Amino acid sequence: MKKHDNHECQLTEKILNFRLKALRKRKVHSKEQLSKPVSFWIREDRLHDGPGKELTIILRTSGCRWALGEYGGCSMCGYIQDASTMELSEFDLIKQFDYALESKAEEIERDSSDYVIKIFNSGSFFDELEINPLVRKHIYKRIAESDKFKEVVVESRVEFVNAEILKEIRECLNDKRVEIAIGLETANDHVRNAYINKGLLLEDFKQIILMCKRFKIGIKAYLLFKPPFLTEQSAIDDCVDSIRTCIDLGVNTISINPVNIQVGSLLEQLWKQKKYRPPWFYSLFSCLKKALTAEDLKKTLIVSDPSGAGSQRGIHNCTNRECNSNMIDLLKKFVSTQDISVLANDYHQCKCSFSYETQKNCH
Ligand code: SF4
Numbered sequence: 001m002k003k004h005d006n007h008e009c010q011l012t013e014k015i016l017n018f019r020l021k022a023l024r025k026r027k028v029h030s031k032e033q034l035s036k037p038v039s040f041w042i043r044e045d046r047l048h049d050g051p052g053k054e055l056t057i058i059l060r061t062s063g064c065r066w067a068l069g070e071y072g073g074c075s076m077c078g079y080i081q082d083a084s085t086m087e088l089s090e091f092d093l094i095k096q097f098d099y100a101l102e103s104k105a106e107e108i109e110r111d112s113s114d115y116v117i118k119i120f121n122s123g124s125f126f127d128e129l130e131i132n133p134l135v136r137k138h139i140y141k142r143i144a145e146s147d148k149f150k151e152v153v154v155e156s157r158v159e160f161v162n163a164e165i166l167k168e169i170r171e172c173l174n175d176k177r178v179e180i181a182i183g184l185e186t187a188n189d190h191v192r193n194a195y196i197n198k199g200l201l202l203e204d205f206k207q208i209i210l211m212c213k214r215f216k217i218g219i220k221a222y223l224l225f226k227p228p229f230l231t232e233q234s235a236i237d238d239c240v241d242s243i244r245t246c247i248d249l250g251v252n253t254i255s256i257n258p259v260n261i262q263v264g265s266l267l268e269q270l271w272k273q274k275k276y277r278p279p280w281f282y283s284l285f286s287c288l289k290k291a292l293t294a295e296d297l298k299k300t301l302i303v304s305d306p307s308g309a310g311s312q313r314g315i316h317n318c319t320n321r322e323c324n325s326n327m328i329d330l331l332k333k334f335v336s337t338q339d340i341s342v343l344a345n346d347y348h349q350c351k352c353s354f355s356y357e358t359q360k361n362c363h
């Protein structure tokens with residue numbers, strides 16, 4: 001894991017103070033709440049082989065170790081607010097997973113679509129303090145029982161990924177397409193560690209890709225669009241470079257996540273102080289058009305499903321609802337077709353494109 005330099009130490013101190021305050025405001029969950037996941041849903045999604053559906057299950061665990069530790073976690077992340085303050089047993093977690101799966105089983109069975117199942121825990125699936133090996137194996141067994149699930153995605157920080165864990169998931173899920181989602185956020189070590197406080201080096205990410213390839217496991221990279229302290233223009237440049245790096249490294253899926261302001265994060269404080277504005281759709285589209293060719297899209301799946309899109313806390317253009325919903329529709333169309341030409345001519349439909357041009361160099 002990356003060691004902190006002086007600049008990063010100052011940011012870490014701020015994040016840690018802020019995090020400690022936010023943690024004190026966390027809600028205590030009842031026993032009943034602990035036996036149900038934070039959330040779960042079925043939605044249309046783009047799979048590697050074409051359009052399909054996702055079953056996403058967000059488990060409530062004890063929370064991300066990076067956010068709970070001495071470094072205070074990432075500057076844009078507030079997920080720890082949803083974590084349990086009480087100790088969770090393996091039975092609680094098994095109940096959470098089974099509850100979600102059983103609630104949706106009939107709908108999935110009736111549906112002719114192929115599914116991707118995404119098990120998220122707003123931390124690391126492979127961290128035994130969050131999800132113990134018994135729970136992991138139970139989840140694998142249940143997923144393996146269904147032919148509907150063609151793809152499986154779990155997320156983890158790199159320090160919890162190792163050969164033994166990859167061998168286990170590969171063997172348990174035999175012919176299913178498996179991807180490990182990793183928050184790379186940006187290919188730039190300085191932006192990632194000095195501004196996001198991720199505690200991760202590109203070199204470590206590269207090693208994990210090689211390890212995953214040995215087990216025929218794919219990598220999904222999360223890229224953060226417009227990290228704190230970057231202008232719109234530098235966010236475009238940073239993300240273009242990151243997309244290119246991921247493609248060159250053979251990443252299988254790139255998920256571009258435009259910042260959404262999360263409660264309890266340092267970024268929320270910067271936003272409240274008007275020192276940060278979430279990205280414009282115009283920036284995201286100009287980044288995608290600059291970074292991607294039709295050839296790239298044949299080998300790398302590009303997805304983006306921004307939380308809070310169109311709201312003040314999420315990626316947005318002006319206050320005109322139609323302007324934002326046009327952009328959301330365009331983005332959805334691009335993701336489902338993987339056709340970059342869909343994003344041509346997104347400009348000048350709304351007069352806010354002029355004020356955008358004047359704000360491109362602002363934070
Ligand atoms: S972004 Fe991921 S690694 Fe960073 S604090 Fe949040 S859950 Fe932890």
Ligand SMILES: [Zn+2]
Binds near residue numbers: 318352
């Ligand atoms: Zn507009």
